Amino acid sequence: MSSLVNRRVHVAVCGGVAAYKAVETVRLLQKAGAVVQVAMTANAQAFVGPLTFQAITHLPVLTRTLDPSDEMEIGHIAFAQENDVLLVVPASANILAKCAAGIGDEVVSTVLLATRPRRSPVLFAPAMNTAMYENEATQNNLRILRERGYQIVEPDAGALACGAVGPGRLALSEAIVDAVVAALTPRVLVGRRVLVTAGPTREFFDPVRFLSNPSTGKAGFEIAAAAARAGAEVTLIHGPCSLPLPPGVSSVAVTTAIEMHAAVMAHLPGVDVVVMTAAVSDYRARAVSATKVKKLDEVQSLELVRNPDILAELGASRVGASPLLIGFAAESGPPLEYARAKLISKRCDLIVANDITAEGAGFGVDTNRVSLVTAEGIVELPVLSKAAIGERLVVFMAERLAGSPSP
Numbered sequence: 001m002s003s004l005v006n007r008r009v010h011v012a013v014c015g016g017v018a019a020y021k022a023v024e025t026v027r028l029l030q031k032a033g034a035v036v037q038v039a040m041t042a043n044a045q046a047f048v049g050p051l052t053f054q055a056i057t058h059l060p061v062l063t064r065t066l067d068p069s070d071e072m073e074i075g076h077i078a079f080a081q082e083n084d085v086l087l088v089v090p091a092s093a094n095i096l097a098k099c100a101a102g103i104g105d106e107v108v109s110t111v112l113l114a115t116r117p118r119r120s121p122v123l124f125a126p127a128m129n130t131a132m133y134e135n136e137a138t139q140n141n142l143r144i145l146r147e148r149g150y151q152i153v154e155p156d157a158g159a160l161a162c163g164a165v166g167p168g169r170l171a172l173s174e175a176i177v178d179a180v181v182a183a184l185t186p187r188v189l190v191g192r193r194v195l196v197t198a199g200p201t202r203e204f205f206d207p208v209r210f211l212s213n214p215s216t217g218k219a220g221f222e223i224a225a226a227a228a229r230a231g232a233e234v235t236l237i238h239g240p241c242s243l244p245l246p247p248g249v250s251s252v253a254v255t256t257a258i259e260m261h262a263a264v265m266a267h268l269p270g271v272d273v274v275v276m277t278a279a280v281s282d283y284r285a286r287a288v289s290a291t292k293v294k295k296l297d298e299v300q301s302l303e304l305v306r307n308p309d310i311l312a313e314l315g316a317s318r319v320g321a322s323p324l325l326i327g328f329a330a331e332s333g334p335p336l337e338y339a340r341a342k343l344i345s346k347r348c349d350l351i352v353a354n355d356i357t358a359e360g361a362g363f364g365v366d367t368n369r370v371s372l373v374t375a376e377g378i379v380e381l382p383v384l385s386k387a388a389i390g391e392r393l394v395v396f397m398a399e400r401l402a403g404s405p406s407p
């Protein structure tokens with residue numbers, strides 16, 4: 001999940017069983033760094049008390065319009081307009097209809113009437129009974145809202161609280177937060193193609209054993225997600241990873257370094273940027289046994305041969321500055337000298353260097369502390385989430401690509 005640090009997210013909660021799920025959504029928004037304030041319809045308050053939201057947001061909850069004390073705390077116009085994004089969760093069929101018709105008869109509909117969805121994003125996450133969702137009136141209202149610039153986080157299909165089975169179940173909180181992040185991301189990579197590699201490779205030396213490393217692929221998946229949010233067409237070539245595929249990203253699963261090499265070369269034509277985050281095994285077994293290797297002597301040796309260095313090959317074969325090449329240098333110790341050497345030897349535009357032994361850095365954790373090493377110099381970043389590092393790299397890509405025509 002990506003960073004929403006200090007972004008003001010206003011959440012309007014409507015009536016429905018799914019209202020309780022809005023509590024989790026608010027928590028996730030906060031976890032991503034957002035400052036959240038909540039408004040509730042009277043019906044929503046029948047399902048969850050305003051005190052719950054007040055307790056977790058530490059801010060007053062807007063429950064009424066034209067109420068002197070509520071309007072003193074935050075007026076409905078301010079709630080509608082003084083935010084980075086407004087999220088309606090769960091959005092009932094009723095609120096969609098009122099917003100489409102321009103009705104403002106209670107707090108949330110009045111707030112919506114005061115929004116300008118093309119100026120600052122407004123998202124609806126609908127949840128309702130399948131028949132209500134599929135009703136022509138609701139579908140018509142959704143179409144009208146989309147045309148006016150409102151964004152819809154599509155509901156999932158499944159078993160609903162009312163007993164129906166079908167579309168209408170509130171999207172997962174993670175998906176709703178992803179949509180909020182996407183709505184706030186500048187689309188600086190529209191028309192660009194980005195190829196990201198991620199995760200480990202496995203080099204089998206018999207049918208059940210392999211050489212590998214503890215890479216989880218987290219950094220690469222976050223970079224792919226950030227590039228997709230910025231509008232790029234992203235291909236993620238990954239070794240064995242157990243992470244969910246980021247939305248809007250196409251993926252190619254590989255196992256060995258040789259397979260990763262072949263996949264990268266096959267997808268290279270037309271690519272603007274290659275980001276090699278994969279922890280590619282430098283060696284593979286010279287011979288792979290067709291049967292499981294038996295225990296024999298106390299000491300057993302395994303002969304290894306070098307794998308292709310994908311990044312070095314891309315650097316050596318590229319024409320001019322295309323594609324933009326970003327490599328990673330994970331070292332167990334101060335990495336900057338190695339990173340500088342790698343920048344030159346692999347002919348990259350950027351090496352993202354990190355010391356995997358440092359606190360808050362390395363394999364499997366959500367954060368990293370990296371330095372950006374370019375021909376112009378070194379920028380040392382603080383400990384950041386891997387998602388925030390992905391966003392930082394998107395800025396680098398956009399800056400470097402500015403001025404170069406998209407294919």
Ligand code: C5P
Pocket residue numbers: 257276277278279280281282307308309310311312326327328329330342
């Ligand atoms: O030389 P070193 O392995 O430290 O370089 C790391 C960078 O090179 C990473 O970007 C990694 O993805 C890439 N690499 C590669 N092919 C290899 C080994 C590393 O592309 N066989």
